Amino acid sequence: MADHRRPYDVLIIGGGNAALCAAITAGRAGARVLVLESATKDFRGGNSRHTRDIRYMHRAATEFVTAAYGEEEFWQDLLGVTGGATDERLARLVIRESETLGDWMASSGVHWQKPLRGTLHLSRSNLFMLGGGKAMINAYYDTAAKLGVEIHYETEVQELNLRDGEFVSAVAVRDGAGRAIEAKTIVVASGGFEANIPWLKEYWGEAAENFIIRGTKNNQGVLLKELLKHGARPEGDPRGCHAVALDARAPKFDGGIVTRLDSVPFGIVVNKEVKRFYDEGEDFWPKRYAIWGKLIAEQPEQIAYSIVDSNALPRFMPSVFPPLEAGSIAELATALEIDSRALVAVVDEFNRSVRAGEFDPGSLDDCHTEGLTPPKSHWAKAIDSPPYYGYPLRPGITFTYLGVAVDEQARVIMQNDTPAKNIFAAGEMMAGNILGRGYLAGFGLTIGSVFGRIAGREAARHAGF
Amino acid sequence: MPDFDLVKDGARQITICNACRYCEGYCAVFPAIEQRRFFTKADLTYLANLCFDCRDCYYACQYAPPHEFGVNIPKLMSELRTDTYREFTWPALLSGLFKHNALAVAVITAAAMIITLGLVLAFQGLPVLFGVHLGEGAFYRVVPFIAMTVPPSLIALYGLAVFVIGALRFWRETQGSVVELMNFAALWRASKDAFGLAYMKGGGAGCTYPGESFSNSRMWFHHLVFFGFLLDLVATTIAAFYDHFLGWQAPYPYFSLPVVFGTVGGIMLVVGTVGLLYLKWRSDRNPAHASMFSMDVAFLLSLFLTSFTGLLLLAFRETTAMGTLLVIHLGVVAGLFITMPYGKFAHVVYRYAALVRFSIEQRRVEGNG
Numbered sequence: 001m002a003d004h005r006r007p008y009d010v011l012i013i014g015g016g017n018a019a020l021c022a023a024i025t026a027g028r029a030g031a032r033v034l035v036l037e038s039a040t041k042d043f044r045g046g047n048s049r050h051t052r053d054i055r056y057m058h059r060a061a062t063e064f065v066t067a068a069y070g071e072e073e074f075w076q077d078l079l080g081v082t083g084g085a086t087d088e089r090l091a092r093l094v095i096r097e098s099e100t101l102g103d104w105m106a107s108s109g110v111h112w113q114k115p116l117r118g119t120l121h122l123s124r125s126n127l128f129m130l131g132g133g134k135a136m137i138n139a140y141y142d143t144a145a146k147l148g149v150e151i152h153y154e155t156e157v158q159e160l161n162l163r164d165g166e167f168v169s170a171v172a173v174r175d176g177a178g179r180a181i182e183a184k185t186i187v188v189a190s191g192g193f194e195a196n197i198p199w200l201k202e203y204w205g206e207a208a209e210n211f212i213i214r215g216t217k218n219n220q221g222v223l224l225k226e227l228l229k230h231g232a233r234p235e236g237d238p239r240g241c242h243a244v245a246l247d248a249r250a251p252k253f254d255g256g257i258v259t260r261l262d263s264v265p266f267g268i269v270v271n272k273e274v275k276r277f278y279d280e281g282e283d284f285w286p287k288r289y290a291i292w293g294k295l296i297a298e299q300p301e302q303i304a305y306s307i308v309d310s311n312a313l314p315r316f317m318p319s320v321f322p323p324l325e326a327g328s329i330a331e332l333a334t335a336l337e338i339d340s341r342a343l344v345a346v347v348d349e350f351n352r353s354v355r356a357g358e359f360d361p362g363s364l365d366d367c368h369t370e371g372l373t374p375p376k377s378h379w380a381k382a383i384d385s386p387p388y389y390g391y392p393l394r395p396g397i398t399f400t401y402l403g404v405a406v407d408e409q410a411r412v413i414m415q416n417d418t419p420a421k422n423i424f425a426a427g428e429m430m431a432g433n434i435l436g437r438g439y440l441a442g443f444g445l446t447i448g449s450v451f452g453r454i455a456g457r458e459a460a461r462h463a464g465f
Numbered sequence: 466m467p468d469f470d471l472v473k474d475g476a477r478q479i480t481i482c483n484a485c486r487y488c489e490g491y492c493a494v495f496p497a498i499e500q501r502r503f504f505t506k507a508d509l510t511y512l513a514n515l516c517f518d519c520r521d522c523y524y525a526c527q528y529a530p531p532h533e534f535g536v537n538i539p540k541l542m543s544e545l546r547t548d549t550y551r552e553f554t555w556p557a558l559l560s561g562l563f564k565h566n567a568l569a570v571a572v573i574t575a576a577a578m579i580i581t582l583g584l585v586l587a588f589q590g591l592p593v594l595f596g597v598h599l600g601e602g603a604f605y606r607v608v609p610f611i612a613m614t615v616p617p618s619l620i621a622l623y624g625l626a627v628f629v630i631g632a633l634r635f636w637r638e639t640q641g642s643v644v645e646l647m648n649f650a651a652l653w654r655a656s657k658d659a660f661g662l663a664y665m666k667g668g669g670a671g672c673t674y675p676g677e678s679f680s681n682s683r684m685w686f687h688h689l690v691f692f693g694f695l696l697d698l699v700a701t702t703i704a705a706f707y708d709h710f711l712g713w714q715a716p717y718p719y720f721s722l723p724v725v726f727g728t729v730g731g732i733m734l735v736v737g738t739v740g741l742l743y744l745k746w747r748s749d750r751n752p753a754h755a756s757m758f759s760m761d762v763a764f765l766l767s768l769f770l771t772s773f774t775g776l777l778l779l780a781f782r783e784t785t786a787m788g789t790l791l792v793i794h795l796g797v798v799a800g801l802f803i804t805m806p807y808g809k810f811a812h813v814v815y816r817y818a819a820l821v822r823f824s825i826e827q828r829r830v831e832g833n834g
Contacts, residue, residue, distance in 0.1 A: 040531075042529075042530075042531055042532075043531075043532075049527045050527055052487055111668070111669055111670040111679075113489070113490030113668065114490065114668075116489055116490065116496070128490070130490045130491065130667075130668050130669065130670055131487060131488055131490070131491060131521060131522070131524075131525030131670075132485075132487030132488070132525055132527070133487075133527070134524075134525050134526065134527045135487075135521075135524070135525035138524060138525070138677065142678060251533055251534075254527075254532065256485075256527055256528070257484070257485050257487070258481050258484035258485045258528070258534075259484075313502075314502065317484065318480065318483050318484055318502050319484045320480060320481050320484045320534075322480070
């Protein structure tokens with residue numbers, strides 16, 4: 001147990017995966033650690049509570065993954081999704097260090113799930129946490145507490161005090177009262193700024209008002225802004241965010257996985273003006289769903305409507321809200337509160353342009369439209385089997401890419417390109433160094449876990465452990 | 466019959482699970498959910514009885530209260546289960562016994578004890594009750610053979626009939642056919658899952674019970690209760706065999722089969738029920754429904770008293786306390802068996818039926834059925 005009379009060795013801001021990985025690592029090294037989580041205990045864990053699986057390098061199949069996933073393949077996958085917007089040195093560090101994550105996480109209380117039907121498409125490269133991200137987070141809090149790590153909930157850090165580029169203290173507010181907390185080192189792992197609508201508006205304008213935030217409302221980016229103010233070097237596209245198509249009826253924050261909709265490739269999508277605006281069957285949905293957030297964000301009032309018929313309904317995963325249902329296209333339009341004559345016309349035109357083919361959701365089939373703008377390149381089937389179903393769609397933000405630059409010891413790099421001595425960053429705060437663009441399933445957790453452990457280890461070392 | 470709002474809210478919650486699926490590794494409930502898209506009352510009844518109340522999904526759920534989605538599957542399932550027990554029991558008139566179960570079990574047990582005592586006093590008299598009785602047939606000198614064998618057999622047969630009716634009603638409700646039941650591979654798998662308490666293992670993690678940390682204590686205590694109960698049934702059966710076919714009358718020697726099985730089973734039951742009661746007392750009340758809680762406690766207490774008074778009777782059977790202890794024990798046993806069809810014991814029937822349905826369904830999905 002930590003000695004409570006001496007000052008904190010490591011102060012950790014944030015309460016998600018990266019923060020807890022840092023806390024556990026520093027705690028195991030013997031450091032006195034304090035974690036400040038701005039959420040309540042029930043909502044602890046930031047966006048990690050919505051995660052499900054982690055990508056990691058492994059040389060052979062195990063009980064939980066179906067085959068090997070080596071460094072080179074991992075790197076190529078990352079290169080593919082980022083289009084080169086990545087720091088190879090840091091990226092390879094993450095990949096190599098990820099090899100020990102499976103055992104490390106299990107030793108920190110995480111249980112794995114055996115590959116099941118629902119997980120098969122990722123069961124070679126990714127480990128699935130039994131029960132998902134919140135179960136993982138619960139295990140980490142439990143492990144951290146047993147190590148003597150102190151955890152304060154509902155405590156929001158608003159300012160950092162630095163002297164000569166070195167961290168001195170953090171001003172934390174709890175129950176309306178602020179106080180300065182001193183520590184030898186600080187690990188900042190408090191996520192991105194995707195829940196800060198005014199900040200999003202700087203890049204997206206008024207459209208940001210209609211964005212749905214898939215994760216925690218606590219990711220306000222306060223510490224990101226604070227670090228940048230103190231001269232940390234920004235990394236990652238400030239305008240960049242991972243945006244997907246969500247059910248418009250989703251809660252504003254924390255709707256997580258269940259509000260996503262996979263109906264798009266199996267029907268058509270129109271905007272408020274009842275016009276189609278993009279090829280719904282351009283490519284496989286897992287490769288396309290992340291562009292639909294941006295596409296909808298560009299439509300009037302940031303809303304769109306996915307229209308399918310009863311043949312299409314069983315083809316995609318059920319989602320949280322039942323679709324609006326009607327016996328005719330005109331009635332469906334009324335239910336969706338869009339112009340019914342226009343929708344009938346759009347569906348008729350679409351149906352006329354569909355060319356019969358061999359329908360196969362498992363391949364880029366030859367069911368396509370002819371003479372239609374925009375076209376639907378695959379899986380185009382006439383929408384003609386009542387009842388008809390409609391889902392309203394809105395852009396949903398998963399995370400933002402802007403962060404601070406770090407080195408291989410997770411030290412924050414300042415504007416003069418020198419690393420800060422005792423300021424470390426991990427997780428979404430610095431993921432933009434490695435994932436500057438695009439998305440790779442389960443890789444956000446990989447970066448957070450690897451850099452969380454590095455930050456915890458290096459912070460403890462700096463504090464003398 | 467679950468009310469409309471419960472079914473509606475249940476379907477809403479389960480639809481959230483079906484869109485999430487993070488919990489599919491914990492137990493059978495979630496893979497069963499994934500086989501469906503819409504959820505009727507019959508589906509909910511089936512899923513509720515498939516749930517072993519391990520509560521892992523509650524603590525893992527990012528949508529659990531205070532999240533606005535308010536997903537609380539263990540609580541929903543326990544409420545639906547009490548509705549199942551009420552709805553499928555026979556006669557409908559007695560389904561109210563499930564409602565105030567703790568009270569019903571207490572009153573019936575007390576009444577059974579008083580009636581036994583009254584009959585002994587009326588027909589045998591005080592001297593017999595407080596006398597020392599030794600050797601073969603000692604118990605029958607306090608409570609005559611006919612009184613000790615006929616009413617319990619009738620009560621047991623009655624209970625069995627109620628459960629057969631309940632199981633048939635459950636099977637019909639969940640759209641099962643009799644032909645389907647002739648699936649021995651499925652029955653075998655269901656039996657394995659039932660005897661092994663497969664879904665109290667939470668996919669390898671254990672139960673988050675009584676609190677939010679994983680533990681296997683609930684599973685082990687339950688094993689003690691279940692197998693202790695079976696051992697006591699075996700002991701009773703052997704004793705009946707001795708009595709009816711070999712003409713050997715109780716009490717039996719300490720190292721005879723009925724006493725050894727009975728004692729080991731009794732001790733297992735005492736330890737198991739006390740353990741489960743302790744865990745229940747410590748347990749988080751949020752993922753439970755109050756009606757199920759009271760049913761659990763009533764049944765556990767009833768089992769505890771039965772085994773504990775049985776052990777006391779064994780210990781003091783050669784003293785003047787034997788008569789009194791025998792009356793108390795028989796009263797408690799009568800209370801246990803009379804209330805059996807109208808209390809928590811019902812879970813044995815419906816859980817097993819749900820496991821059979823699940824294994825039939827899974828074999829179909831896997832292409833073996």
